[in-house]
Amino acid sequence: MTxxxxxxxxxxxxxxxxxxxxxxxxxxxxxxxxxxxxxxxKLYSDxxxxxxxxxxxxxxTGLSPVLWGGDCPEHLxxxxxxxxxxxxxxxxxxxxxxxxxxxxxxxxxxxxxxxxLLDEATWRSTFAVAARVGRLFDMLHGAGVVIGDVSPSNVxxxxxxxxxxxxxxxxxxTDPQTGLLHRGEKFTPEYAAPExxxxxxxxxEHDLFGLGVMICELIMEGxxxxxxxxxxxxxxxxxxxNIKHHNNRVTRPDRLVPSADALTAEILPGKILDxxxxxxxxxxxxxxRRPNGRAWAYELDQAAYQMMGCRYNPRHAYHRSSxxxxxxxxxxxxxxxxxxxxxxxxxxxxxxVRGGLMLAPAPTTLSTYPAPPAPVNGRExxxxxxxxxxxxxxxxxxxxxxxxxxxxxxxxxxxxL
Ligand SMILES: [Zn+2]
Numbered sequence: 001m002t003x004x005x006x007x008x009x010x011x012x013x014x015x016x017x018x019x020x021x022x023x024x025x026x027x028x029x030x031x032x033x034x035x036x037x038x039x040x041x042k043l044y045s046d047x048x049x050x051x052x053x054x055x056x057x058x059x060x061t062g063l064s065p066v067l068w069g070g071d072c073p074e075h076l077x078x079x080x081x082x083x084x085x086x087x088x089x090x091x092x093x094x095x096x097x098x099x100x101x102x103x104x105x106x107x108x109x110x111x112x113x114x115x116x117l118l119d120e121a122t123w124r125s126t127f128a129v130a131a132r133v134g135r136l137f138d139m140l141h142g143a144g145v146v147i148g149d150v151s152p153s154n155v156x157x158x159x160x161x162x163x164x165x166x167x168x169x170x171x172x173x174t175d176p177q178t179g180l181l182h183r184g185e186k187f188t189p190e191y192a193a194p195e196x197x198x199x200x201x202x203x204x205e206h207d208l209f210g211l212g213v214m215i216c217e218l219i220m221e222g223x224x225x226x227x228x229x230x231x232x233x234x235x236x237x238x239x240x241x242n243i244k245h246h247n248n249r250v251t252r253p254d255r256l257v258p259s260a261d262a263l264t265a266e267i268l269p270g271k272i273l274d275x276x277x278x279x280x281x282x283x284x285x286x287x288x289r290r291p292n293g294r295a296w297a298y299e300l301d302q303a304a305y306q307m308m309g310c311r312y313n314p315r316h317a318y319h320r321s322s323x324x325x326x327x328x329x330x331x332x333x334x335x336x337x338x339x340x341x342x343x344x345x346x347x348x349x350x351x352x353v354r355g356g357l358m359l360a361p362a363p364t365t366l367s368t369y370p371a372p373p374a375p376v377n378g379r380e381x382x383x384x385x386x387x388x389x390x391x392x393x394x395x396x397x398x399x400x401x402x403x404x405x406x407x408x409x410x411x412x413x414x415x416x417l
Contacts, residue, residue, distance in 0.1 A: 001017060001019060002018050003015045003016065003017060003018070003034065004016045004018045004043075006041070006085040006086060006087055006093055006094070007085070007086055007087075007088075008083045008084065008086075009058070009083060009084055009086070014033055014085060014096065015033065015034035015035065016031050016032075016033055016034070016041045016043070016085075017031055017032045017033070017034060018031050018043075020032050022040055022099075027042075027044055027049070027169075028042050028043050028044040028045050028094060029042070029043055029045065030042045030097075031043065032099075033096065037099065038099055039082060039096050039097065039098055039099055040096070040097060040098075040099040041094055041095070041096055041097075042081075042094050042095050042097055042169070043085070043093055043094035044092075044093065044094055047091070047093075050091070050092045050093060050094070051091060051092060053092060053169075054084075054092045055182075056169075056182045057081065057084045057092060057095055057169065058084060059173075059175040059177070059178070059180070059182060060081055060168075060171070060173065060182070061080075061081050061082060061083050061084055061095065062175070062177065063143075063176070070132075070135065070136065070162075071132055071135055071162070072160075072162050075158070075160075075162040076098050076100055076164060077136055077162075077164055078136070078140070078164065078165050079097050079100055079156075079164055079165065079166045079167075079168055080097075080098070080168050081095040081097050081168060081169050082095070082096045082097065082098065083095065083096050084096075097169075100156055100158075100166075101158060102156035102157050102158040102164060103117050103156065103157055103158075104152065104153050104156060104157075105129070105133075105152040105153075105155040105156070105157050105163070105214075105218070106152045106153065106217075108126065108129065108157060108218070109217070109218070109222035110222075111221075111336070111340060112340075114339070115315070115340065115342070117159065118157075118159060118161060119159050119160055119161075120161070121315055121339060122307075122315050122317040122339060123219070123307070123316075123317045123318065123327070123338075124304050124317040125161050126218050126219055127219060127300045127301075127304040127307075128161050128300075128304050129161045129163060129218060130215045130218045130296070130300050131296070131297040131298075131300035131301045132162060132163045132297070133155060133163050133211065133214060133215065133218075134211065134293040134295075134296035134297035134300060135293060136293070137207060137208070137211050137293035138292060138293030138294040138297065139293075140165070140171075141204050141207065141293065144174060145172070145173050146171060146172035146173070146184055146202055146204055146206070147171055147207045147210075148170055148171055148172050148184025148187055148202045148207070149167060149170050149184070149186040149187055149188055150188065150191040150192075150206075150210030150211065150213075150214065151188040151214075152191075152214055152218075153188075154166045154167045155214075170185065170186045171184055172184035172202055183202070184202045187202060187206070187210075188210075189240040189243075190213070190224065190226075190239040190240065190243075191209075191210035191214060192206065192209070192210065193208075193209035193210065193243075194243055194244060194246070194284060194285075195287060197240060197243060197244050198244075203287070205283075205287030205288060205290055206287070208279070208283075208287075208290040208291065208293070209283070209287070209290055211293060211296065212225075212275070212276065212279035212280065212283075212290065212291070212296075213225055213226065215296055215300070216250060216276060219268065219272070219300075220250075220263050220268075221263055223249065223262060224239055225248045225250045225276075225280065226239050226242040226243045226247065226248045226249070227239055227242070227249070228242070228247075228249060228257060228259065229256065229257045230242060230245065230247045230256055231254065231256065231257055232245070232247075232255070242256070246284055248280050249262065250265050250273075250276050250280065251276060251277050251280050251281050253265075261335050266322075267326045268319070269299075269302075269306065269319045269321055270321060271299045271302065271303065272299055272300065272303055274299075275291045275295065275296060275299055278290065278291050279291055303319060306319055306320045307319060307320070308320050308322075310325040310327065311348065312325070312328055312348055312351040312352065313325075313327070313328070313339065313345070313347075313351075314341060314342065314345060315339035315340070315341055315342070316328065316339055317339075327339055328351075328352045329352075331352050331353065331354060332352045332354065332355065333354075334355060
């Protein structure tokens with residue numbers, strides 16, 4: 001075991017297990033810490049860069065947004081750096097950050113793996129995750145923090161769908177002690193606002209553009225709203241160029257070459273489509289018009305509570321504005337099952353198959369569940385799971401058949417006597 005000992009600002013030694021790498025990024029490598037499973041150490045690869053980061057990291061670790069309760073008091077929503085780490089000469093080498101279990105958000109979009117990563121692997125749960133990301137952005141913006149590097153690889157999701165923001169050392173914030181603005185420097189082009197791609201500084205509104213893109217991606221099964229080849233000549237070659245040229249698949253579908261297997265915006269609830277338009281149309285050139293995290297969270301929560309279950313698959317959930325299960329329709333169209341049922345699930349004999357008739361199964365309503373609770377201090381109650389159940393009409397039919405069978409049996413017995 002190779003151990004590197006560094007010290008916190010107060011002189012406390014921290015033993016870092018540098019032969020057991022947890023992960024790495026553009027700026028450094030993350031290692032376990034010997035005496036605590038709850039934290040890890042991020043060590044910067046570039047010593048010159050680390051020296052420049054000194055004042056920023058001291059100011060950042062002085063803030064304490066780790067105390068934010070978010071939507072689950074037991075869950076840590078922000079992997080905020082706890083303390084800086086210095087070598088024997090006082091040189092900054094890294095930071096101590098919380099160690100959190102979970103999986104990067106984009107992995108949730110793999111239908112084959114989703115059920116292994118989430119307790120409730122349904123479309124409804126992706127809305128719940130998206131709503132939590134909205135609340136997380138709202139909390140950080142309320143504290144004056146600009147995230148800057150908005151990306152689904154910087155959001156970790158646990159089995160219950162709770163989210164944590166990673167890589168917080170690059171955020172933009174003002175030091176309350178000195179009043180000094182520490183600017184964010186990094187951004188991921190695929191989630192950057194058009195004005196930032198044109199060279200303007202990072203801002204809260206830039207975060208909100210990226211939030212809209214991430215939410216679209218989450219609820220549209222990984223389809224990036226600005227992904228694809230443009231219909232214009234010469235065609236755009238990247239997501240970044242499509243953002244610059246205002247080519248997106250949801251509000252301007254004619255500007256991108258159609259993809260046969262793409263999900264269409266019709267499956268989305270109307271209020272969510274309104275927010276997408278507000279973000280990518282009105283808010284494209286007027287950043288102040290982009291919906292904030294709270295607005296997204298409210299409508300996503302509402303939509304999640306308006307989901308219907310499907311009697312063919314307990315993991316199929318679709319919005320009540322659709323006439324039938326959109327995921328069964330995908331199976332019939334030959335695109336496979338986005339939400340494969342549990343292994344022990346017995347599929348009804350009349351379940352839709354590829355190329356078969358798209359039936360309109362009686363939806364199992366969730367309307368008996370209570371309305372979504374209003375957030376209290378930013379916290380929310382756990383939403384109900386999608387549980388398919390027989391409708392009352394079906395139950396009445398079954399009872400009638402049983403009664404007729406009983407009468408016939410009595411007649412046969414009486415006739416035999
Ligand atoms: Zn279905």
